[in-house]
Amino acid sequence: MLAKVYVTLKPGVLDPQGKAVRSSLASLGFLGVEDVRLGKYVELRLAETDPGRARAEVERMCERLLANTVIESYRVEVS
């Protein structure tokens, strides 16, 4: 199975990268960008074939390693 994980900063947590990217985009003439948030995107190829079990497993990976749950939240998709 393929699992996709999206890791984003929790709302309210400062995103220095997003801020810098936004102002660079503005100076490139992309003026209509109101906000930019940068996160991580992780693709995992799993041996597991059951979607339910795969999701549960990936969620455990997120808690333990893939996301820093102090400041980040995550979302998992399996297919």
Place this chain on the structure above:
Amino acid sequence: MLAKVYVTLKPGVLDPQGKAVRSSLASLGFLGVEDVRLGKYVELRLAETDPGRARAEVERMCERLLANTVIESYRVEVS
């Protein structure tokens, strides 16, 4: 509108971070992970309200800045 951009390494480009994550996962006991690829996930809030124009605009941003097309490819979703 909200645009989501997924930036990933092109196939064939080495991904040391993905490799490291995989081996960390393995040593945490997640043995069924066959491959891990790490990418970036960017969320942009746009003033633009037309999906077509928004997508075109974000694609230009990707070409110019958000991805380094020598080694990365990108995918855009607007909603």
Place this chain on the structure above:
Amino acid sequence: MKREQPIDSATIARHGLTPEEYSRVEAALGRAPNLLELGIFSVMWSEHCSYKSSRKLLRGLPTSGPRVLVGPGENAGVVEIGDGLAVAFKMESHNHPSYIEPTQGAATGVGGILRDVFTMGARPVASLDLLRFGDPSHPKTPFLVEGVVAGIGGYGNAIGVPTVGGEVAFDHAFDGNCLVNAFTVGVLRKDKIFLGRAAGPGNPVLYVGARTGRDGIHGATMASAEFDETTEEKRPTVQVGDPFTEKLLLEACLELMQSDAIVGIQDMGAAGLTSSSVEMAGRGGAGLRLDLDRVPVREERMTPYEIMLSESQERMLIVAAKGREAEVERIFRKWDLEVALVGEVTSTGKLELFFGGERVGELPIGPLTDGAPLYDRPRHAPSDLAERQRFDPATLPEIPAAEALLALLRRPTIASKEWVYRQYDHEVRLGGVVRPGGDAALVRVEGGKVGLGLSAGCNSRFCELDPREGARHAVAEVCRNLATVGAEPIGLTDCLNFGNPERPEIMWQLEQAVLGLGDACRALEVPIVSGNVSLYNETDGRAILPTPAVAAVGLVSDCATGAHSWFASAGDVVALLGEPWRSPSGPPELGGSERQAMAGPLRGKPPPLDLARERAVQRACVALVRAGLVRSAHDCSEGGLGVALAECCVMGERRIGARVALPVPGRPDLALFSEEPSRIVLSFDPARRGEVARVAADHGAPLLELGEVGGERLEIAGVLAVEISKLDAAWRGGFLDVVARPTAI
């Protein structure tokens, strides 16, 4: 005044104020506070800002001297180094945030100490980091080590201030509470020192730097509260550091400081806008009026409470001279930073806060600062101390000396810290004359020959067994480290890391440690010019080992004469400055040593420190190094003489062996590893023998020839002979044992 619902006792407790303290708040105001005012009192009266448990004790420290320009009380201490120049330095803790989120916690710790230094008008030139982690085998330890080091490097490297040294030690007492103490030193002109003072009614108050978000609200009270299972809930209080913005802030501040537009300036550290405004007003004997609507914010609908208590990073508060606002604005705009006129200095002696056209808070400055509670907390020695101080080294199981040596070299506290300092840019700014790896760093001051010796340390185990003696050792060791690069100590900063001061045993430790710092500083004639106190370092009622960390700054008039720590040349004489063992016949001291920790629980007493002897050894070493008479100098600390000799063989880029003979008293597997102070291993050209002996004698320091550099082994006659490749493998591998585990992304 804006009123809200009355404050209940749960709210008071949540703000960390006792009922008595709350009555004092009411008395100070002459009425009940509103929530905003309560929040302000709560952070200003927190242990972190008010030093309420430690202030009385700290008064006993020696803080003055002929070179001291600014002592404790300002953002950093300032000491003169000649040629119209001075150095500003300080050390600060970021223990609690680092335990919760190691990377960001450590990063913002570095960011904070950098601001403390450049707010004085100094350009930061070097940083040190002193770290304590739990047992290497504790599941959380590798995660914390990895994160903290990444955080310190990530911030320091990006901003371009070299991290040139530090200390890392491990002990299970830190399992639930690591220590991250960051030190920075900067260089400034002695006639261009900026202070955190608000003065001159009518002068404008400007906010500069990053926007204010909701991060870290109540971080200052968190730093003063013990950890327990509810710690998880406090997590959103972690702040994210932005070294890029701080770099801009640094350059903008230094650019503005070229002019005389600034009356006072202070960084917004713990307790953010509250502590910076209140402290500046307090020092200047003034009042302040702030319009909180004008504060640049990052989030929508932020309340005055949130704005005043936010601990967003990379922000400063400036009191400018009236009419100079435009200049300030121009410079900060140039650097793409926020700048906003947020208020003015008044003569009311009050902090007056306005929001949405309403007066939302009004507090007298005096009670917030000088009038903060001061406690003379009860203290007494732990009842089992005498019992724990009893220890007979002979009870340690005997093992072959070579085996003990290899095992000790591999212990993470002793092993090479290369894994750590390779991740720090220690060369940027072209100052690195003696780089990490030896006892002290030596950093050239731009534009001349003058160099700064830098070292930080503390033996926490010694302090647990006898806090007064332990603190004396800490001062002696950092100054001894400076001596090995020829630097004479000119000033010290401390960071007092202890448990809950409401427990009499902890309060006693704190008192004893402060006394010890004072003893040693007086004897070695070095003032303490700045410092920081971090209390409540405990988890579930278990305190850390008391750790009065110190960092020393030393001066070298010509840094071309610095020595390295390691043996370099076959045929050189190996000698010991100081006495190999205090008592040549009796049992060696092993209390608090790594040798003891390797075999069993912490017991006994730290080895006694004779400060007169210490001083003689240090002065002799400084003279030898400065005269270029010695090729290497390495002090004996953790692991004692045995480990020091082995390190001399393997620390350099080219390993080299040595053959020595020692008058070992009793069991070599003990004596070789006793951690007695006042000893420095030297190597020098045999042609210099006479001169070296004369300099040592002139300073009243014992000197004993031990043998000769050369060969592929370390041989201690009749005791051990080990291949240097084996020593090297153990010493270089020890730290990797800790960190070779899963890494978070």
Place this chain on the structure above:
Amino acid sequence: MKVGVVVFPGSNCDHDAAHALELLGHEPLLLWHKETSLQGVERILLPGGFSYGDYLRAGALARFSPIMAEVGRFADRGGPVLGICNGFQILCEAGMLPGVLARNASLRFVCKHVHVRVEAGESLLTRGLRPGTVLRLPIAHADGNYTLDDAGLDALERSGQILFRYCDEEGQLSAGANPNGAMRAIAGVRSERGNVVGLMPHPERACEGLLGATDGRALLESFLS
């Protein structure tokens, strides 16, 4: 000679580069990134550091600084441009040099002295140095892993655009001597025309005996001759 040292927000080796240039008897001129005039400089140096915090990708945001358009035109006219560390990353991001500097294979920042072998003599940076010469230079970076596709790498080899490779003290290539995983151990390259050069090591940190390394002088002297 008047040498422009570009100061991006977040540059932190600008000052060190200027110091080294002065030491070698030249006249550094700090050029603020928002400027659009090169003020008549004869050489341009993009220094190391963390321009724009290295956010998104190292060098990615700096390449859009106003001054970079001028730097591009200067290079098009054949003007000599040197990028050191972050400067190298910026030149690659800007497409003025081939390749990408990806995250170190160790995933960690690394600061140490390494050895590099001169691959091509007579370049802007290696005049007077014979191929095979081994130099000892400091590195300090998190993103120095030179990456390019095989065809691109082969082309670089053929046209002699590879200036330096990481090696051991004897000049031998090995995995252990490659500090960041760079493909084919590449530490520095030049543009096709040869007037734009970039390298990860810091020659400006290796110009004084007191600081423990002097091999950087030859490179800077070559660039300035």
